[in-house]
Amino acid sequence: MNAPLPASTTYAKSLNAALLEMMREDERIYFLGEDILDPYGGAFKISKGLSSAFPDRVITTPISEAGFTGLATGMALRGLRPIVEIMFGDFLAIAADQIINHMAKFVTMYGRDLEVPVVVRTPMGGGRGYGATHSQSLEKIFLGTPNLTVVAPSHAHDPGQLLRNAVALGRPVLFIEHKMLYPETLLASGGALMIEPLTDEPFPTMLMKNFSRGAADVLIVAYGGMSRLLAPLARQMAEEEINLAIALPALLSPMTVAPLLPLAAQCGRVLLVEEGTTGFDWGAEVAAQLYAATYKTLKAPIARLASRAEIIPTSTAGENAMLVGAADIESKILELLA
Amino acid sequence: MDAKRNDLLTGFYEKMVLINTVESSLLNLFAEGLLRGTVHTCLGQEAIPTGVCAALEPGRDIVCSNHRGHGHFLAFGGEARPLIAEIMGDASGVCRGIGGSQHIQLGNFYSNGILGGMSPVATGMALAEKRKGSGGVVVQFLGDGALAEGVVSEAFNMAALWSLPILFAVESNGFAQSTPTALEHAGKLSARGAPYGIPITELDGNDVLAVHAAAQEAVGAARGAGGPQILFMNTYRLGPHSKGDDPRDPAEIARHAEQAPIPRARAGLDPEWCDTTDHRIAAEVAAIIQGIRSARIAAQ
Structure with a gap:
């Protein structure tokens, strides 16, 4: 299901190429969202070329996030396979009722499984100075919603392939793309880094290691x-x-830590990192599950890093101070090893 | 009255009495403690589901319903037994007792309990049917209260923008739960779709023949590439919003009861036949409920 990573393409190009291919292969696929038509091609250019190639199946929508998310659900219930783009992940809050009380409910609310093949993709995250309402990582609000699969590929994944797998799932998928990843070249093994899939699933966990001998610290x-x-x-x-084993799950919800357990037990020191605000977060769930399974072998309390529970400032200094950064991660690692 | 009109009216009368009897029975079951959760009945509004659904093609057209959806289900061809079993939480119900009163799906029938929430979903279904070339029309039933929800306006806009085959069937009963229309809506409620260029027909929603005729015309227009349509049907809910607790003046309700769809239809029919029909349907529904209760006791 997961083809080998294409050589040196960017995160954005991988998504764009997957969309073009999928729409060529499957006439049931529609692409909906705001400002997605050529020549503009979407706020982050992920849909570039789509409307020229498939003018009938690329539908530019009014600024009605709840409306066109619900629209996609109706299309999916009647045999089509819509992919929805929400221009900024922050706007998912507008569509939340349609996702939680409609799209996800229809899967099992009627006493039998219904196919609801909708993928809602959206860019999250800060780093671009867009300020409090265009920089958040709101996916944690949706984690744990029954029947909603939440996927967030890193750039150690092949995001295009994961998007294909999301469309093939036949169930509602919230597909989270960090906007700072778009221009990044996809990671491949090389130099100090070795990258391999830890699981063979539609939304795999990738393992990135910076050592070839010995065990992870x-x-x-x-x-x-x-x-x-x-x-x-x-x-x-x-x-x-300092030997680091970095596990990057693409599947945020529903989530199991099972694939992580051998590594966690082996090194006994675990650090969880996310960009969302701290408190009631993804890391809390991962920590709870990991702790229950590995508490006997832990050498230190499970450490967690997230961004401050504050609004995201627009200024560079303010944003850098508020969001979790590389320096925070580094000091936490050193703390764990002290 | 000509023969065809008489045939229509007798069929509609039977359907409306079935809806009324099922709804009344549900309220009784609630009072007996045999239903949990809630039920929203459409007592006094029976003409709208009956007249509108009679204008639809089973198997091709689609109905999206709301919290007050039992009448829509029965009028669109759903059977009373699995509906009542569903609302009683019985595994033999249409959705195995999981959906309950407000969450029912069977074939081309879909209901959900979030007011106005089905407007964009229904609009998406209409888009799908149009793109597939099925010729199907989607009917979304919604109340006057739901017109205050933003997604309804979003759906009106998209349906008109893309000229989709959908009929928004508004059942305007004058109240949003306990709040009268005048305390909830500014402007002319029946004109809500007009700025989008959607044709609107306002009519007496308690006249089942008028509802049917208007629905035939609207569904025909939607099917014939005329784009979305709105029927704004004035009616009055004779029962409580849900299972009790009705703050309205009983004299007001009694006044409206005289103008309800069933007595109105009855005036054009043979009273003896009507009595026989009423008794027959009452016995059928009672037998259904007795059957479900017996099976439940036997299973215990």
Whole structure:
């Protein structure tokens, strides 16, 4: 299901190419969202070329996130396979009722399983100075919603392939793309880094290691845009001979830590990192599950890093101080090893 | 009255009495403690589901319903037994007792309990049917209260923008739960779709023949590439919003009861036949409920 990573393509190009291919192969696929038509091609250009190739199946929508998300659900219930783009992940809050009380409910609310093949993709995350309402990582609000699969590929994944797998799932998928990953070249093994899938699933966990001999000193578990901070940090720490095993799950919800357990038990030191605000977060669930399964072998309390529970400032200094950064991760690793 | 009109009216009368009898029985079951949760009945509004659904093609057209949806289900061809079993939480119900009163799906029938929430979903279904070239029309039933929800306006806009085959069937009963229309809506409620260019027909929603005729015309227009249509049907809910607790003046309700769809239809029919029909349907529904209760006791 997961083809080998294409050589040196970017996160954005991988998604764009997958969309073009899927729409060529399957006439049931429709693409909906705001400002997605050529020549503009979407706010982050992920839909570039789509409307020229498939003018009938690329539908530019009014600024009605709840409306066109619900529209996609209706299309999916009647045999089509819509992919929805929400221009900024922050706007998912507008569509939340349609996702939680409609799209996800229809899957099992009627006493039997209904196919509801909708993928809602959206860019999350800060780093671009867009301020409080265009920079958040709101996916944690949706984690744990029954019947809703939440996927967030890092750039150690092949995001295009994961998007194909999301469309093939036949159930509602919230597909989270960190906007800072779009221009990044997809990671491949090389230099100090070795990257391999830890699981063979539609939404696999990728394992990134900065050592070839010995055992990991720390297991880091993180997702999505955090790979952008972790890859250079892992290279840097390889020179310092600190062995890092970095697990990057793409599947945020529903979630099981089972694939992580051997690594966690082996090194006994675990750090969870996410960009969302701290408190009631993804890391809390991962920590709870990991702790229940590995408490006898832990050498230190499970450490967690997230961004401050504050609004995201627009200024560079303010945003940098508020969001979790590479320096925060580095000091936490050193703390764990102290 | 000509023969065809008489045939229509007798069929509609039977359907309306079935709806009324099922709804009344549900309220009784609630009072007996045999239903949990809630039920929203459409007592006094029976003409709208009956007249509108009679204008639809089973198997091709689609109905999206709301919290007050039992009448829509029965009028669209759903059977009383699995509906009542569903609302009683019985595994033999249409959705195995999981959906309950407000969450029912069977074939081309879909209901959900979030007011106005089905407007964009129904609009998406209409888009799908149009793109598939099925010729199907979607009917979304919604109340006057739901017109205050933003997604309804979003759906009106998209349906008109893309000229989709959908009929928004508004059942305007004058109240949003306990709040009268005048305390909830500014402007002319029946004109809500007009700025989008959607044709609107306002009519007496208690006249089942008028509802049917208007629905035939609207569904025909939607099917014939005329784009979305709105029927704004004035009616009055004779029962409580849900299972009790009705703050309205009983004299007001009694006044409206005289103008309800069933007595109105009855005036054009043979009273003896009507009495026989009433008794027959009452016995059928009672037998259904007795059957479900007996099976439940036997299973215990």
